Amino acid sequence: MFGIHLIEVCDANEAASPALYQLEEKYPVTIIENACMTQCELCAMSPYVFFNGEIVTEDNVEALMMRLEKEIQQALALD
Known part of the structure; x- marks a missing residue:
């Protein structure tokens, strides 16, 4: 079962x-x-966004989306 992952x-x-x-x-x-x-x-x-309570920031939106995808994939692997 997946955990809850939140982006603010x-x-x-x-x-x-x-x-x-x-x-x-x-x-x-x-x-x-x-x-x-x-x-x-x-x-x-x-x-920037908060992902699971932690600030994630990059120089541009495209780089932020790529980083977020990696962060999400890592978090899902830990579920």
Whole structure:
């Protein structure tokens, strides 16, 4: 049985993109979009999300999506 894997994203951050929501179709993850995640300096600098409570950030959305896929696959392997 799969564990619950959670991705949280600020609605003002560029990570809140269609590519992010496609991960829900591909993996057993839940995405929650928040109005603010109190990471304003980080939010202004780069795309980021919280994955299972840990900040994941990259220089651009494409790199973030690739990293998230790896993070999700690793987490699923541990389930």
